[in-house]
Amino acid sequence: MNLFACALRCLPHAIAVLVIAVFCLANTFQAHASAAVAPANELFIAMLQGQMVSIPLLLLPVGVSLIIPGWRQRLGGWFARPSCTFGAAMGAFLLLCAFSYTVLAAMDPAEDQLTVAMFKQLNGLQSAVIAFFICLLVPFVEELHFRGVLMQSLPVAIGLPFSALLFALAHGVNVYLFPLFLTGWMLGMLRLRTGSLLVSICAHAAFNTVSLLLTLLAS
Numbered sequence: 061m062n063l064f065a066c067a068l069r070c071l072p073h074a075i076a077v078l079v080i081a082v083f084c085l086a087n088t089f090q091a092h093a094s095a096a097v098a099p100a101n102e103l104f105i106a107m108l109q110g111q112m113v114s115i116p117l118l119l120l121p122v123g124v125s126l127i128i129p130g131w132r133q134r135l136g137g138w139f140a141r142p143s144c145t146f147g148a149a150m151g152a153f154l155l156l157c158a159f160s161y162t163v164l165a166a167m168d169p170a171e172d173q174l175t176v177a178m179f180k181q182l183n184g185l186q187s188a189v190i191a192f193f194i195c196l197l198v199p200f201v202e203e204l205h206f207r208g209v210l211m212q213s214l215p216v217a218i219g220l221p222f223s224a225l226l227f228a229l230a231h232g233v234n235v236y237l238f239p240l241f242l243t244g245w246m247l248g249m250l251r252l253r254t255g256s257l258l259v260s261i262c263a264h265a266a267f268n269t270v271s272l273l274l275t276l277l278a279s
Contacts, residue, residue, distance in 0.1 A: 068128055069213070076121040076209045080230045083114070087232030103178060104186040111193045118205045125209060138208050142254040152250055152259065156267045159243065179276065194272060199264035202227070206244065207251040207260050220248045243267065 125131040182190060206227045211219040227244030228237050250260045 069130060071128065072121040072125045072131060072209050072212070073214075075124055076205060077226065079117050079120060079205075080226045082117065083230040084232060087230070088234070099181075104182055104190070107178075107190055111190075111198070115193075115197065115201050118201045121209045122204045125212075131212070134212060135208075137255070138204070138257045140256045142256040142259045144254045144259060148254075152246075152263050156243070156246065156263050156270075159239075159246070159267075179272075191272065195269040196265055199268055200261050203247070203251075203257050203261045203264055206230075207248055208257055211248060211251065216252060220245065220252065223248050 125135060179187065179190070206223045210223040210226060214222065224241050224244030224247075227247075228240035231237075231240050247260045247264055250263055251257060254260075
């Protein structure tokens with residue numbers, strides 16, 4: 061394989077890592093306190109703008125993959141029919157829900173209160189829009205990025221921990237780093253065991269939904 065072909069093959073991974081570095085820096089040093097007391101409309105616009113920036117960034121390496129012939133041929137496997145039963149998928153869902161509850165119970169309550177304070181300032185329609193991003197669109201896009209691009213063409217011994225670590229770092233260096241690493245590992249295992257991103261996408265969506273509901277109900 062010549063140098064150009066090797067560089068082209070690694071390009072989606074390189075872009076994915078660069079995007080994660082941007083997310084890590086932004087989420088680590090982001091000032092949350094001022095946002096929590098902002099007017100509801102300003103808070104909603106800020107949260108919406110954040111999603112409008114973050115989602116295209118996460119999709120950037122996916123888009124690059126689509127124009128590289130070798131990659132494009134392998135992308136069909138991302139949405140192959142899962143090789144698991146309904147019971148196994150339900151077990152994965154329950155496991156992630158239990159893990160979500162354990163994480164929320166063990167974490168610093170100040171973080172949860174801040175999240176709730178920001179979310180509860182929104183009106184019904186605004187809450188529904190942000191919940192759509194958190195519970196559906198973001199899990200779909202993140203799975204394409206982390207369990208799709210970052211695990212593609214890498215040996216399992218490298219791809220699984222690599223994607224899990226970068227998944228955690230993308231959310232910032234904070235108290236959630238290790239729990240998010242474990243979550244990323246579990247989602248990666250689902251991807252590998254079922255042979256499809258469909259199960260990890262559904263599990264990720266369930267994880268985010270249950271986490272949000274538990275945080276709101278616990279406040």
